[in-house]
Amino acid sequence: MSTLLEVRGLSTVYHTSEGPVRAVDGVDLTVGRGEILGVVGESGSGKTTLVMSLMRLVKPPGRILKGSEMLLDGEDLFRLPRSAMPARRGRDLALIPQSAMHALNPVIPVDRQVAEAITAHGEARSKAALRTARDRLREVGISPERCHAYPHELSGGMRQRCVIAMAVANEPKLVIADEPVSGLDVVVQARILRLISELRESRGLSMILVSHDLTTVAKICDRIMVMYAGRIVEAGETRTVFEKPLHPYTRALVEAIPQVRGPRQTLRAIPGGPPDLNHLPPGCNFQPRCPAAFADCKVVDPSLEEAEPGKKVACLLYHEDERKLEA
Ligand SMILES: Nc1ncnc2c1ncn2[C@@H]1O[C@H](COP(=O)(O)OP(=O)(O)O)[C@@H](O)[C@H]1O
Ligand SMILES: [Mg+2]
Incomplete structure (x- = not known):
């Protein structure tokens, strides 16, 4: 690949x-x-x-x-x-943002929104763009009758399909x-x-x-x-x-x-919460919550290293060298 x-x-x-x-x-x-x-x-x-x-x-x-x-x-x-x-x-590059509902314009039918995504980035003119938009919507499982719907007329899953159709409309890399x-x-x-x-x-x-x-x-x-x-x-x-x-x-x-x-x-559940970035703990960031932590973990900030072929990990349990380095 x-x-x-x-x-x-x-x-x-x-x-x-x-x-x-x-x-x-x-x-x-x-x-x-x-x-x-x-x-x-x-x-x-x-x-x-x-x-x-x-x-x-x-x-x-x-x-x-x-x-x-x-x-x-x-x-x-x-x-x-x-x-x-x-x-x-x-x-x-195309983004499928965190909230599909907010990614769609509530006052424009979804096929037009996908068409706009196509004309904004591609060369297609609007009529051709609208046809392509409907093809794209069909590809993600939105039937031709629902293409003209406004976002609020669609279910959450269908809206997410529309956002995906928009994201892939111009064949992004x-x-x-x-x-x-x-x-x-x-x-x-x-x-x-x-x-x-x-x-x-x-x-x-x-x-x-x-x-x-x-x-x-x-x-x-x-x-x-x-x-x-x-x-x-x-x-x-x-x-x-x-x-x-x-x-x-x-x-x-x-x-x-x-x-x-x-x-x-x-x-x-994992005890504790993610660290406050303004006050990171000494050594490893996960050390205060880690059930396997030992003394060195409070001192050494482990780098991401290959632990096994194709597998990388940032943890002293697997980093003999870093432990010795600090000893
Ligand atoms: N606009 C911002 N100003 C200051 N800190 C931010 C802002 N956006 C995110 N952060 C901080 O960056 C960290 C990562 O946030 P975020 O990227 O949204 O994480 P996630 O998507 O994994 O929930 C958090 O600690 C958050 O408080
Ligand atoms: Mg997030």
Whole structure:
């Protein structure tokens, strides 16, 4: 699989009254052509900031730090003038934003909205655009009779389908979806995930799928990255992350998934909450909540290292060298 996207050292800060905080801190990632990369982490771990940084839609007090690189097909989009970005959005990169309802204009029928997305970014003229829009809507399962509906006349799942149709309307190289199924009931969630999977097959879609829910990303992603306090703490193929989580945070996420089969267990939650970025703990960011923490964890900030072939983890349990270094 050839590489479509390569992000290196991406850091995004917010300037707060207590000083700057790094909501995204030195993130490296790659997405192959036709690949779906999942990003998972609790609320506040920096997922939306990562998404908005990749779209170059971070607004003040947020800022992408110099030195961050984002190579799409070899071209660094962070080096383009800001004025060049609107033309790239929709065409090179498309966003499925966190709330589908707010992404749609309430006073315009959905087929017109998809057509507008096409004319804004493509060359198609309006009549042809409207025809293409209806084809796109049919492709995501909106019947021709419902194409003229206003957003409020559609269910949550149908609105999300419309937003997906808009995102893929101009055949973008990369689609970035921020919590695309949050707020939908589980049956609708499953249908939307199936739709995304089908689009990947039929169109060779490349995608970053962000969710706070590990089961969501595990269903359709090829690889998973786990985020904690703006950093990637574990990355690997979905199966290995899910079946053999290495980082204690990933293990806690996996253990927090309710099991339907087998003996009834008490549901485990991760104690504590995500750290306050203004007051990060010494050493490892996860150390105050970590059941496996030992003395060195309060001193050494572990880097993301390969622990097994194809599996990276930022945890001293797997970093013999770093432990010795500090000894
Ligand atoms: N506009 C902002 N100003 C200051 N801090 C922000 C802003 N937006 C987000 N943050 C902080 O950045 C961190 C990551 O937020 P976010 O990217 O929304 O995480 P997630 O999507 O994983 O819930 C949080 O600590 C949040 O408080
Ligand atoms: Mg978010």
